[in-house]
Amino acid sequence: MAVIKAVSSKAGIGQAIDYVTKEEKTEEKLVSGLHCEAETAKEEMQATKELWEKTGGRTYKHFVQSYHKDEKITPEQAHRNALQLAENTPAWKGFEVLVATHKDKDHIHTHFIVNSVNFEDGHKLQWSSADLRELKERCNAQSQEQGLHVPEKGKTFEGAEREETVAWSKDTYQLLKQAEQGKVKSYVQDIALAVLDCKEIATSRETFIRLMNERGYGVDWQDSHKYITYTDLAREQAGEKACKIRNNKLEKYYNMGFGKEELEHEFERNARTAEVRAGKSERTAPRTEPTEPDRAGEQPAEGSLSFVERELRGIDEAVKSRTSKGRAEQAERRRTEQAAHQRAEEERRAVRERQRTASERHISRNWEPER
The missing domain is CATH 3.30.930.30 (BirA Bifunctional Protein; domain 2)
Structure with a gap:
């Protein structure tokens, strides 16, 4: 058993x-x-x-x-x-x-x-x-x-x-045990677990509040208030008075950080990781080269007009030169990043293969099947 x-x-x-x-x-x-x-x-x-x-x-x-x-x-x-x-x-x-x-x-x-x-x-x-x-x-x-x-x-x-x-922890054990036995309102534990889960994937306050709302919990997070108040929306709609709890109470019960500062630090880390996973595509995306103005049929004028035309042509050439140089630099950066990503991926694959081989060797060496 x-x-x-x-x-x-x-x-x-x-x-x-x-x-x-x-x-x-x-x-x-x-x-x-x-x-x-x-x-x-x-x-x-x-x-x-x-x-x-x-x-x-x-x-x-x-x-x-x-x-x-x-x-x-x-x-x-x-x-x-x-x-x-x-x-x-x-x-x-x-x-x-x-x-x-x-x-x-x-x-x-x-x-x-x-x-x-x-x-x-x-x-x-x-x-x-x-x-x-x-x-x-x-x-x-x-x-x-x-x-x-x-x-x-x-x-x-x-x-x-x-x-x-x-x-x-004896204290934590007693608190969780009381929740299981109904001595502490179960919605408190449900809210705590929801906060822990949502903060691990949210990248901003707005995303965190949306995720909590999707799970059925309201979040009253105001800059003018010291604490965040969480609400079990189902209990509130049912007319239950015991449906809200502040983050400082959760911290007291579970000895974990549920405050604004802890959450915002987690959001920042999640946002940085999301940026890494996205490959910073927005910063490395190639820019579209400006096209030369279509001046077909345009007749050169005398005096100041021919001077303006020459100035326009000079500007066009300067733009082309800068754009070509910029595209070359971007291409070189992309090649460098792709090569680094490929090397990192090869290293990770090699590590995983060594781990798998070592694990299989370790198991086969120490635990033979029962006969």
């Missing part, structure tokens, strides 16, 4: 990786990297963030797959199962994932640390409740195929109600 949980934590990605890769927690170092080397996962994930200028905000996603203590399964098999799940999770395509299996407790369990930034195109990880549900369904199907037990929907190993979210 196996269950999968999403883990919420205030710990940094480096601390999370250090924790799950401790030698005393892993059986024969059952640690593997998907799209990265297990030994250098921390450095590779950080390099990806710096490459796409997305070092802030949510830095990773953490999941745990756990087996019941009485389940007849070896650590090696549990690790292979976890790798199979990771490799076939659509939302993790293009993301570095560290997979570490532990046997330091009375049950075997595997940690997944998923980088929040895609190494292929730089977009932030989008993870929904539907994605988690699909992952759990594949976990159950995997258990059925191997003749293992499948937990009752919504239940833990012992038959109690399953908690969908856990956290390393």
